[in-house]
Amino acid sequence: MDNNFKSLTLKNIKKEFPGVLALDDVSLEAKAGSVHALMGENGAGKSTLIKILAGAYNKDQGRILFDDKEVNIDNPNDSLNLGIKVVYQEIALIPEFTVGENIFLEKFPVNSLGIVNWKKLYNDCNNLLKKIGFNLNVREKVANLSISEQQIVEIARAIFQNASVVVMDEPTSSLTPNEIEKLFEVIENLKKNNIAIIYITHKIDEIFKIANEVTVLRDGKLISHRDIKDTSEEILIQDMVGRKVEQKFDRPVKSFDKVLMNINNISTKSKLKDISFNLYKGEILGFFGLMGAGRTELAKAIYGYDNISNGSIDIDGQTLKKFNTQTMVKNGVGYVTEDRKGEGIIKDMNLRENMSLPSLEIFEKLFTINKNKEKKISNEYIDKFEVKTPSSERLITLLSGGNQQKILLSRWLIRNLKIIILDEPTRGVDIGAKTEILRLINDLAKDGLSVILMTSEMNDLLTLSDRIIVMAGGKISKEFDRNEATQEEIFKASVI
Amino acid sequence: MSKFFQKNETILFLILLLLLVFLSFYNPQFYSIQNINSILRSSSTVMIVAFGMTILLTSGEVDLSVGALLSFVTVIVMDVINISGSLFLGFFSVFIFCFLIGLINGLVRTVLNVNSLIGTLAMMLILQGSVYIYSMAAIYNTHLIPAFTFIGQGFVYNVPMPVIIMLVILPIFVFLLNYTRYGRYFTAIGSNPFSSNLSGINNNRYKLIGFIITSLLVGIAGIILASLMDTGQQGSAKGFELIVIAAVLLGGTSFKGGSGTILGTILGILILKVIDNGIILMSIPQEFQLVVPGVILILAVYFDTLRKEKNG
């Protein structure tokens, strides 16, 4: 371990993606023997910053200083050589190897013949774990460990690799309170060993337990950097959400009377616990929740993509207990995924074919698809939503994210739809297309379509939703009406 | 018609043309009507099964049991007609049997969730073994019904009967894949099964249908083969499944699903069969009948990957 290490400093970092300024003049200093917490909403720029540190992205502007000496991080190797170790949420260990083998993976202790000295390996490993204050059977297979123990192994690996800076990305998201306590003890020991820690979390209470200082990002900008003594929960929430509602849509407060769908006590095996709500005709029902709150899981459960273990759904007076996506599509429900590339577009198809996929029977004449009609209607939507494409016959992969999203929305609008579930409809979409998509959602609701809108964009949520349901830990934590919701209240409900 | 002439088909067409020119220089007999008939006849059984395989591969599945089933079908059809003296009963039992095999292949894939590469490999072994349980000895034509002989060996206006049968089936599949919604569904399921399910398509239902269609087509090809051999022969059609799959892949269908055309498949088969024919005509050692298509297949798939990467 490099005991002379004092600090790693990021100065005026700028990173731009097409249409999005992900980081705008952000600075951060990680000091040895100290925990620097990094906070912000989804999409605030935290992961971009980490990826620059890890060498996965290259910064556009700015400097990185290692003990006041400027360094370059062009690739993951540079980052590792500097002693920066990122512990991601997804564990990257080899499950069938033992704790010791995983920790010493890059550098097994060998004799001159190249034969591994197992005794030395496991002894060293024990000493290493002792150093960070953790007891673990070093000969145990990693597959048999709990998630928190696996995270400890990752951290131990970082220390074995002489890490000076350990970055932890939401390390407690899947841990029990007991395990969290253990992790905190390990972090305390890391501090004693002169390691700098960058700690990313949504959970405000954790910050006050372990962090020395905290930086808040919002929309890629540095909002605040404070010593932990000089801040409070209220101040942090203010920093994270404190932005003006920018875009007003013509959406007056009104009450709805016709219930279109009842969700009754829905649970799933993996995440959701006892979720109930109503959806009115012509309403935009917003859902907010931080990473891991269970929003996408809820969307997929309602839509029949994931099986529910309990509960039922009433649509138009009929009660559904077992249903799949076919049932839902037949009942006039549509779904636009948050994972456009993985679950949305069909890469081998053109715009027209992507658009008409769920509604081919509309275009059918005696078993044959009437391609002229199909072209006509898809061109109508291409014009209506100003999709930038020379023709409906272009492969969808050749379009930008925003234009792909418009096609995926049109996929449902060409058919007779009652309810549309939109999961992060503006994710990865440039500002121009974003505004268009939001206006479109507003217009659809005005025409009587019910919209379930799941988004992390507080601004979109507040300007469009007639009601807002906040989720946390797979449950509904609070429900707001349009006129009573504020950013602070919503955020508070989401960090419970 | 967009799917009918994509770049891949053009390349295949050029390869085929090149082969034809080369072979005709080498051997003027190449363009004799007998030789063309011989190539087309031996292509037709492969083509008939490949139509189904194109659908399966397009939807991201594969059926390795077609060769073993083909051989089993020759035994069943010959035996049942021998015993009953009825062509109808012979064909009927073949199609019932093939339907069941396709259904089992499909259910193993969709209900038991076994990868079709493994599930149909197992089916191949089961069929290869059980055909000997059905009958240890080859079954010879003792019914001597002329109509049966005509199926594999007959001609209509100089065109071999198997080719005519293939030509009758061909438009059905061109139509199915290009002009109906089912063609779209198979492509969508193979290209992005999550997306197609989220679009309200029952992936499993169509996969099941794909397996059944393929097996039924094997039934037709098996009847032709039995007539051509005049025998129900266990262990015949060795490596048939590999020729079919190689031809479909050569035709531009992706092994990962999502893209496939009947025209490409037809061109793929013709290329392989013309090479076969050339090797026999040129008296090249016939071991090359396996080597050359292997090399061509690797090249074709490689070029296809290049082309796709270029398209983004």
Added chain:
Amino acid sequence: MKIVSWFLAAVITLSLAFSVSANPKRIGYIVNYGTHEWYQNVIFGLQSRADELGIELEVMDANLDINKQTQQAEDFMTKGVDVLMMTPVNEEGVVPILRKAKADGTPVVLEGNPAKGMTTLFAICDYDAGFKAGDAVGRILVSRGESEARVMDVGLPLLSATVLRSLGFMEALAQHVNAVKVHELDGSGMIDSSVEVASAALAADSNINVIYGINDGSALGGLQAWRAAGLPEDDLVVAGTGSEGLAFLNEMTKEGTPYLVEAAMFPEGVGYTGMNLAVDLFNGVDVPEHKVTPTLALTVHNFAKYYDFDKAGQKRAINFENVANIPTETKCTKYASDL
């Protein structure tokens, strides 16, 4: 060529066997590929003779797997069979088995292929079988007034045994007419592959008047390709090899068929001879290194002497006595080593 009556040999063997009256009680036979029609008929011959002698015969199938064959041989030795008979999966692979059997004191009889360290072998002569068919076809051509044989040889060039058959066929043919091999094909010994290669060959040159197949599947495949090409059958002569099963009988008994000659190898007779050889070996009778089993060119005129063919029931019954009366070579004219 010195010819010894196979039947006489059998009688002498029999009388010897009875005089010593110490027949083996249990014999084990490991076939290399039991699903093939040929071997089913070999087993039938073995069983028939074993039943006559009151010997208990047990058969195992190695299914072309030498490891399996080795295991099965050990099983038989453990069981304590009096004689071990086997058709080697490959010549080298059985050498350790032979060594082990020698140490164990179990006499071994091989069928088909010789191997290093073997005591005795019973097998047909491939060259001579082909030669007899070629001779018969030559005579037919001469009787038709033809002076040239243009041959399509549906062969299997990878195997020395089948190359010997083709060679014998052509050399015999050349004694009668001007014999030209127009096509030398690889039909893989399978009817479907044979149809395919023969179709291509006939398209290139169909000026053929003789089709020879190294087994029944090859001959039938060649004939089916001829038919599928719509060619006239009047001047054609087809000869097959093996008399493996019912194929040649079905075809030969059809009205107007060009399938006129079968180089019969009588697999049932092979088995019958082999069983006698095993008994001899057990009794310490002096056995030849290679016991040649009978072959003969069969035509529609003489097959009934050897096979009782029930066409409706799709069965054939061999006449062991008549087969035993066929004059047999003491030694093959040509072996694989002569190629």
